[in-house]
Amino acid sequence: MGRYGLRVVALGYLTLILIAPLAMMVWRTAEDLDGAWAAITAPDTIAAFELTLKVTTIAVVVNTVFGIICALLIVRGNVPGRGFLNAFVDLPLSLSPVIVGLALITLYGANGWLGWFQRHGHEIVFATPSIVLATIFVTLPFVVREVVPTLREIGTEQEQAAHTLGASGWQAFWRITLPSIRWAVVYGVVLTAARAIGEYGAVALVSGNIAGETQTATLRVEDAYQFSYGNYAPAYGIAFVLAATAILVLVAMLVLQPKGARH
Amino acid sequence: MSIAALRITKRFDDFVALDDVSVEVAKGSLTALLGPSGSGKSTLLRIVAGLESADAGSVVIDGVDVTGRPPQDRGVGFVFQHYAAFKHMTVHDNVAFGLKIRKRPKAEIADRVHRLLKLVQLEGLAKRYPSQLSGGQRQRMGLARALAIDPAVLLLDEPFGALDARVRAELREWLRRLHDETHTTTVIVTHDQEEAMDVADQVAVMSNGRIEQVGSPRSVYEEPANEFVMTFVGQAHRLGDTFVRPHDLEVTLEPNGATREVMIERVVHLGFDVRVELVDGVGERLSVQTTRDQAELLELAPRQIVYVRPTRHTTFS
Numbered sequence: 001m002g003r004y005g006l007r008v009v010a011l012g013y014l015t016l017i018l019i020a021p022l023a024m025m026v027w028r029t030a031e032d033l034d035g036a037w038a039a040i041t042a043p044d045t046i047a048a049f050e051l052t053l054k055v056t057t058i059a060v061v062v063n064t065v066f067g068i069i070c071a072l073l074i075v076r077g078n079v080p081g082r083g084f085l086n087a088f089v090d091l092p093l094s095l096s097p098v099i100v101g102l103a104l105i106t107l108y109g110a111n112g113w114l115g116w117f118q119r120h121g122h123e124i125v126f127a128t129p130s131i132v133l134a135t136i137f138v139t140l141p142f143v144v145r146e147v148v149p150t151l152r153e154i155g156t157e158q159e160q161a162a163h164t165l166g167a168s169g170w171q172a173f174w175r176i177t178l179p180s181i182r183w184a185v186v187y188g189v190v191l192t193a194a195r196a197i198g199e200y201g202a203v204a205l206v207s208g209n210i211a212g213e214t215q216t217a218t219l220r221v222e223d224a225y226q227f228s229y230g231n232y233a234p235a236y237g238i239a240f241v242l243a244a245t246a247i248l249v250l251v252a253m254l255v256l257q258p259k260g261a262r263h
Numbered sequence: 264m265s266i267a268a269l270r271i272t273k274r275f276d277d278f279v280a281l282d283d284v285s286v287e288v289a290k291g292s293l294t295a296l297l298g299p300s301g302s303g304k305s306t307l308l309r310i311v312a313g314l315e316s317a318d319a320g321s322v323v324i325d326g327v328d329v330t331g332r333p334p335q336d337r338g339v340g341f342v343f344q345h346y347a348a349f350k351h352m353t354v355h356d357n358v359a360f361g362l363k364i365r366k367r368p369k370a371e372i373a374d375r376v377h378r379l380l381k382l383v384q385l386e387g388l389a390k391r392y393p394s395q396l397s398g399g400q401r402q403r404m405g406l407a408r409a410l411a412i413d414p415a416v417l418l419l420d421e422p423f424g425a426l427d428a429r430v431r432a433e434l435r436e437w438l439r440r441l442h443d444e445t446h447t448t449t450v451i452v453t454h455d456q457e458e459a460m461d462v463a464d465q466v467a468v469m470s471n472g473r474i475e476q477v478g479s480p481r482s483v484y485e486e487p488a489n490e491f492v493m494t495f496v497g498q499a500h501r502l503g504d505t506f507v508r509p510h511d512l513e514v515t516l517e518p519n520g521a522t523r524e525v526m527i528e529r530v531v532h533l534g535f536d537v538r539v540e541l542v543d544g545v546g547e548r549l550s551v552q553t554t555r556d557q558a559e560l561l562e563l564a565p566r567q568i569v570y571v572r573p574t575r576h577t578t579f580s
Contacts, residue, residue: 154350157343157345157347158347158348158349158350160314160334160341160343160347161341161343161347161349161405161408162349162360162364163313163314163333163334163335164312164313164314164334164335164337164339164340164341164409165335165360165361165364165408165409165411165412166335166361166364166365166412167335167360167364168335171364175360176349179351180350180351182351
């Protein structure tokens with residue numbers, strides 16, 4: 001009886017917190033499918049999706065490469081300050097994205113230390129570069145946090161064995177280290193991508209939010225909601241696409257992942 | 264000489280792991296580095312392989328000074344205590360690794376891996392992953408992998424340390440036979456004196472970062488250079504200034520002037536051997552190793568008073 005009670009509590013909690021809001025949104029989308037579809041296929045929405053895709057791709061690539069390098073430094077490096085690095089990597093998790101956005105504007109804006117670009121026609125703030133920078137900032141920890149424990153767990157013996165068998169440092173990395181941490185990297189990439197697609201606060205501040213130009217998909221949802229005049233179908237429709245993407249990615253992870261690959 | 268480690272010193276912070284150690288290994292021999300944990304034997308082996316760098320001294324392999332070279336340029340086969348199996352590769356790919364790195368033709372790799380797997384009796388398991396193998400099988404795979412590159416020397420770091428006693432004994436005997444077939448110069452690190460005596464033709468006994476004695480298994484046992492070797496290689500009791508091994512003590516029922524009086528605490532039957540545990544008048548314990556027949560003849564039993572006399576003993580100045 002207690003077992004069932006516990007299950008009911010857990011399921012009820014999940015339903016209330018996670019499933020109900022999403023289900024409600026799906027329901028509303030279904031109520032006005034034509035309106036939702038029109039909003040999803042509007043040129044400005046397509047542009048927003050394209051921008052989100054572009055920004056996400058760049059953030060994933062950059063944070064995967066640097067995430068793996070950072071993780072290697074934290075676990076294997078014998079450089080001074082790696083404890084500091086380890087602690088600092090988590091900063092984006094504890095810092096409000098709004099502060100990130102504000103800081104970027106301050107730095108890259110015309111009066112900032114790096115305002116040279118802005119003043120000389122290389123727009124960073126209120127343009128794509130700042131959206132990319134903000135997204136990279138907020139998604140920085142995920143690959144590092146996934147890879148560090150796996151690197152610790154695999155140790156260095158396999159790499160040492162590879163060296164004795166003739167492998168150079170680079171060969172050992174590609175043939176031994178990277179395949180050993182691949183699931184951690186994949187998981188980190190998925191979390192990075194999900195966060196990048198969903199980022200709102202930092203991007204809202206730095207992007208300028210110009211429809212069709214510097215408006216990402218999440219900003220588009222907010223826009224559609226703000227200026228709905230009682231017609232919420234566009235907001236629901238675009239939000240539904242974003243939510244469905246996230247769920248698809250999770251399902252793909254579950255399917256792809258071999259049994260027992262994690263823990 | 265196939266391997267010469269000359270005047271090697273290695274420190275880890277304040278701890279001196281190796282203190283001006285020199286050791287030479289003859290071509291085609293099987294040498295054991297024997298010592299308790301912390302004696303520096305694994306560190307010495309890792310320095311020979313290039314996995315650790317010495318603070319001072321040099322390593323010469325087959326006449327070439329390899330001191331500054333990374334492990335991949337030394338041509339050594341290394342076998343790790345915890346196997347260091349490539350977990351994401353099949354048994355076949357593990358063994359083929361060194362050959363693939365050397366970009367050998369596919370047909371040659373397939374042929375060589377097949378022969379090696381046969382040699383280590385893993386022919387049927389080529390497509391398995393390391394996680395699907397037993398510890399003994401994993402270590403045989405580790406050996407095949409190390410042998411695949413046709414190493415100038417084969418270095419084994421406590422290779423059987425993580426295995427249970429029966430598999431250990433099996434693999435030990437198998438390693439000896441393998442060595443007799445391949446004649447690859449081999450160095451095995453172990454803390455188990457029985458393993459060293461069993462498998463090696465030369466034993467280097469180490470303690471506290473120094474070599475205490477180098478010699479044949481028989482000579483380190485029968486002519487130990489010092490107290491440490493006497494007590495570490497085989498059992499030994501101290502009787503006054505002299506040391507005596509348990510099987511060099513004779514038990515009699517009557518005193519004869521040269522004997523000491525002791526009381527039997529326990530008689531332990533170990534098959535052919537019988538170990539008799541004794542305590543003397545001042546509470547000092549010692550044990551005698553004797554045969555089953557002898558123990559029966561004397562009708563040895565606990566609480567009995569008997570007399571012991573060393574038939575052979577060693578004194579160090």
